[in-house]
Amino acid sequence: MSSSVFFDISAGAYFAAMVTYIAxxxxxxxxxxxxxSAITIFGFVSQSAALIIRWIxxxxxxxxxxxxxGVVESILRAAPLRNLYESLIFxxxxxxxxxxxxxxxxxxxxxxxxxxxxxxxxxxxxxxxxTSKEIQPLIPALQSNWLLFHVLLSFLGYAAFGVSFGxxxxxxxxxTDSRKEKTYIFWSIIIGIxxxxxxxxxxxxxxxxxxxxxxxxxxxxxxxxxRSSSGGVAAVSWIVSIVFIFAIWQFGLRLKNIxxxxxxxxxxxxxxxxxxxxxxxxxxxxxxxxxxxxxANSAWGKYWTWDPKETWSLITWFVYALYLHARFVRGWRGxxxxxxxxxxxxxxIFTYLGVNLVLSGLHAYGSG
Amino acid sequence: xxxxxKKKKDIFESVWKFLASVKLAIFIFIxxxxxxxxxxxxxxxxxxxxxxxxxxxFFGDSAAPTVYNVFAxxxxxxxxxxxxxxxxxxxxxxxxxxxxxxxxxxxWRLIKKPQKPLSGNALNSLPIKKELTFKSSLNIAKDEFLNxxxxxxxxVFEASESGSVRLYTQKGKYARLAVYAVHxxxxxxxxxxIIGARFGFGGYLNLREGGASNTAYKSPAEPIxxxxxxxxxxxxxxxxxxxxTPREFQSELVIIEDGKEVLKKVIExxxxxxxxxxxxxxxxxxxxxxxxxxxxxxxTPDNGPEKRLWLKSGETFEIPGTGIKGTIIDFSPAxxxxxxxxxxxxxxxxxxxxxxxxxxxxxxKEKFTGWILKRYPExxxxxxxxxxxxxxxxxxxxxxxxxxxxxxxxxxxxxxxxMAAGLYICFFISHKKIWINxxxxxxxxxIVVGGSTSRNxxxxxxxxxxxxxxxxxxxxxxxxx
Numbered sequence: 025m026s027s028s029v030f031f032d033i034s035a036g037a038y039f040a041a042m043v044t045y046i047a048x049x050x051x052x053x054x055x056x057x058x059x060x061s062a063i064t065i066f067g068f069v070s071q072s073a074a075l076i077i078r079w080i081x082x083x084x085x086x087x088x089x090x091x092x093x094g095v096v097e098s099i100l101r102a103a104p105l106r107n108l109y110e111s112l113i114f115x116x117x118x119x120x121x122x123x124x125x126x127x128x129x130x131x132x133x134x135x136x137x138x139x140x141x142x143x144x145x146x147x148x149x150x151x152x153x154x155t156s157k158e159i160q161p162l163i164p165a166l167q168s169n170w171l172l173f174h175v176l177l178s179f180l181g182y183a184a185f186g187v188s189f190g191x192x193x194x195x196x197x198x199x200t201d202s203r204k205e206k207t208y209i210f211w212s213i214i215i216g217i218x219x220x221x222x223x224x225x226x227x228x229x230x231x232x233x234x235x236x237x238x239x240x241x242x243x244x245x246x247x248x249x250x251r252s253s254s255g256g257v258a259a260v261s262w263i264v265s266i267v268f269i270f271a272i273w274q275f276g277l278r279l280k281n282i283x284x285x286x287x288x289x290x291x292x293x294x295x296x297x298x299x300x301x302x303x304x305x306x307x308x309x310x311x312x313x314x315x316x317x318x319x320a321n322s323a324w325g326k327y328w329t330w331d332p333k334e335t336w337s338l339i340t341w342f343v344y345a346l347y348l349h350a351r352f353v354r355g356w357r358g359x360x361x362x363x364x365x366x367x368x369x370x371x372x373i374f375t376y377l378g379v380n381l382v383l384s385g386l387h388a389y390g391s392g
Numbered sequence: 393x394x395x396x397x398k399k400k401k402d403i404f405e406s407v408w409k410f411l412a413s414v415k416l417a418i419f420i421f422i423x424x425x426x427x428x429x430x431x432x433x434x435x436x437x438x439x440x441x442x443x444x445x446x447x448x449x450f451f452g453d454s455a456a457p458t459v460y461n462v463f464a465x466x467x468x469x470x471x472x473x474x475x476x477x478x479x480x481x482x483x484x485x486x487x488x489x490x491x492x493x494x495x496x497x498x499x500w501r502l503i504k505k506p507q508k509p510l511s512g513n514a515l516n517s518l519p520i521k522k523e524l525t526f527k528s529s530l531n532i533a534k535d536e537f538l539n540x541x542x543x544x545x546x547x548v549f550e551a552s553e554s555g556s557v558r559l560y561t562q563k564g565k566y567a568r569l570a571v572y573a574v575h576x577x578x579x580x581x582x583x584x585x586i587i588g589a590r591f592g593f594g595g596y597l598n599l600r601e602g603g604a605s606n607t608a609y610k611s612p613a614e615p616i617x618x619x620x621x622x623x624x625x626x627x628x629x630x631x632x633x634x635x636x637t638p639r640e641f642q643s644e645l646v647i648i649e650d651g652k653e654v655l656k657k658v659i660e661x662x663x664x665x666x667x668x669x670x671x672x673x674x675x676x677x678x679x680x681x682x683x684x685x686x687x688x689x690x691x692t693p694d695n696g697p698e699k700r701l702w703l704k705s706g707e708t709f710e711i712p713g714t715g716i717k718g719t720i721i722d723f724s725p726a727x728x729x730x731x732x733x734x735x736x737x738x739x740x741x742x743x744x745x746x747x748x749x750x751x752x753x754x755x756x757k758e759k760f761t762g763w764i765l766k767r768y769p770e771x772x773x774x775x776x777x778x779x780x781x782x783x784x785x786x787x788x789x790x791x792x793x794x795x796x797x798x799x800x801x802x803x804x805x806x807x808x809x810x811m812a813a814g815l816y817i818c819f820f821i822s823h824k825k826i827w828i829n830x831x832x833x834x835x836x837x838x839i840v841v842g843g844s845t846s847r848n849x850x851x852x853x854x855x856x857x858x859x860x861x862x863x864x865x866x867x868x869x870x871x872x873x
Contacts, residue, residue: 088633089632089633089639090639160637161632161635161637161639163637163638164638164639164640164641164660164661164662164674165661165662167640167660167661167662168662295850302819303819305815305819306812306815306816306818306819306820309811309812309815310811310812310815314808314811314812317804317808318804318805318808321798321801321804322662322664323661323662323673324673324675324794325594325664325671325673325794325795325796325798326594326796327801327804328585330428330431330436330472332432335428335431335432336428336432338428339425339428339429342421342424342425343421343425345421346418346421346422349414349417349418350414350418353414354414379432
């Protein structure tokens with residue numbers, strides 16, 4: 025069977041899981057919670073199968089055009105981590121993996137309501153960004169043993185940071201007493217911008233032809249709405265966006281009541297946010313920065329060139345280093361570090377997507 | 393006099409404290425991040441016009457050149473090399489060194505401080521605590537706890553009094569040093585970078601097929617002598633079957649020293665050649681303008697051996713022993729059939745799909761012309777089982793090599809290993825201490841277990857839980873319950 029069938033099944037399952045987890049939050053019914061977990065596991069198994077099938081297919085693809093390549097080399101070269109589509113799929117897989125681990129370790133399902141939406145958003149992003157889903161031939165620059173380990177560890181790190189973002193975002197809502205608190209305003213704006221960009225891209229997607237969709241991000245990004253050439257459309261879009269963010273600020277606090285009734289405590293969220301960063305930081309440092317630098321050195325003769333991808337990775341690293349130092353040395357707890365966890369993930373998103381899509385550089389493979 | 397010295401000491405102390413402070417670190421993190429963000433938006437070392445156009449979007453056309461000049465003066469156009477950015481990195485290393493030196497003695501004392509048995513009260517104030525009572529004897533309980541702790545790799549000390557015993561043990565105390573190892577690795581990276589900048593170089597070298605050179609170039613005006621000669625035998629781009637996606641960029645390089653060939657290697661992207669500390673990377677390639685080269689043909693008569701020929705355009709060859717003659721009459725770097733007209737055309741100036749046209753003079757037949765494509769050897773299969781394969785059009789391409797020497801790279805490698813190990817230990821190994829007080833209490837024994845850890849409290853809680861439940865089973869088993 026083709027891997028895309030399994031991918032579609034898993035995408036469907038994750039969307040269903042998101043709805044079920046949220047229903048679980050609202051109704052606090054144990055059966056619904058069990059269902060949510062079951063659907064997530066089902067989706068995860070299906071996605072794992074899809075990844076393996078894709079890996080096998082691209083193994084044959086590689087081996088056919090490189091008869092001299094040995095089995096181990098071919099397996100390494102065939103790793104389905106070559107372009108934006110494959111990396112996003114792997115990000116979702118890692119995110120769900122880490123979420124399931126936390127669910128089993130803490131015996132708590134509530135976090136699913138914050139992590140599955142992130143997975144669903146990533147899947148949605150794949151579709152509306154119009155990235156190619158074909159198995160593409162591996163370009164010479166990526167033909168290295170470092171590819172698998174560099175991308176694998178980086179994305180496990182990104183996923184761990186994603187979980188910490190979910191936990192920190194939930195934490196901020198839980199400890200907010202009034203809408204006038206600066207942290208809450210910050211939270212509303214970040215969540216608001218996330219959703220506005222995604223909805224904007226959705227509108228782009230719907231208004232474009234199939235051919236244009238393939239270049240949505242490169243040439244049509246938000247051009248239907250916020251960046252419209254018609255001043256009127258742009259103005260209305262901005263007003264609607266601002267009203268939308270305002271509405272999130274206005275109604276977002278209702279989440280608190282829902283969370284408060286659950287077995288989710290701020291302490292637990294704070295710990296999950298920290299633990300995820302404690303896992304993500306070494307993974308990202310070793311897999312992203314160190315392996316990336318060593319690979320760059322063996323491919324280009326320079327381990328560090330201040331190219332935008334490297335620079336943004338470093339910025340991300342600074343934010344999380346700041347989180348850890350603020351927490352351990354200065355003893356910061358609670359909202360202040362939660363904000364850093366949120367900012368950290370914004371930096372991750374920019375390192376991962378923004379750099380590839382907005383800035384150019386040596387790391388341009390991911391834009392395809 | 394004394395007053396003055398005291399003042400001096402005060403100043404030194406406050407400067408030291410400032411340099412060691414996390415506040416300074418946070419400040420540097422933020423400034424470095426913000427300036428790096430600017431550095432990724434403003435294109436570095438670019439043509440002024442590019443960035444002026446970028447600035448015009450923010451500041452308007454008329455103000456853009458002025459803003460550009462201000463930015464350029466501040467070093468934003470080549471920011472990562474500007475004095476203030478380097479200065480920030482320097483301040484960052486000083487901060488890192490001073491804060492590590494400042495904190496290290498305290499950590500060292502924590503590590504070296506011998507663990508002492510704790511009284512019941514002190515045990516009660518520990519973050520992790522467990523109490524239980526058994527109908528058993530002091531010795532049995534002690535034995536079983538010792539067994540289990542030994543099995544988990546703890547070295548246990550004991551202090552006995554009449555009717556009670558205190559066991560105490562610790563593990564992973566040196567994990568407290570991991571954070572210093574991580575700091576050290578960052579300093580090593582800076583040292584490696586400085587050594588690389590001071591004693592290494594980065595340059596380029598374009599070699600035509602068959603060409604050789606004993607110098608590389610930092611820029612056209614800055615040659616770097618290599619100390620040996622490097623020659624390019626050939627360059628080739630390989631493609632995936634049926635599509636114009638490159639599969640490999642390859643050059644065969646030869647190192648020549650004192651007129652002798654000492655090393656030969658086919659380099660690819662991700663697989664460079666290193667000789668005497670200088671590494672040659674496959675970086676680019678291109679066509680040499682107006683060059684003419686040799687057509688390299690592999691000719692095989694039916695049932696005969698293959699023969700390689702090097703021919704100029706217009707030259708004629710014979711397929712050995714057949715009387716069939718061929719003349720090279722045309723060449724296309726990228727041949728394709730036009731989708732509409734069906735005519736053959738050239739669709740690119742670079743050698744994407746090289747093809748040679750050969751006019752065959754076949755005994756007893758009329759002359760005919762055929763195109764033989766390099767990427768499709770089947771186009772060279774001739775009637776009668778003979779074949780002519782187009783191996784290369786040699787001498788018209790050059791290979792672009794990135795040349796670099798970095799004696800500092802070993803610092804980077806060593807720092808990488810230290811950093812990876814340091815981070816792992818830092819986050820996943822903690823300094824754990826466990827105390828177990830066992831006391832006779834009439835016919836039973838009362839046991840209090842306490843623990844503290846530098847990190848990951850939950851883990852130690854689980855571990856103590858396990859130790860206690862295993863011990864409980866064993867004690868109950870031996871006490872014949």
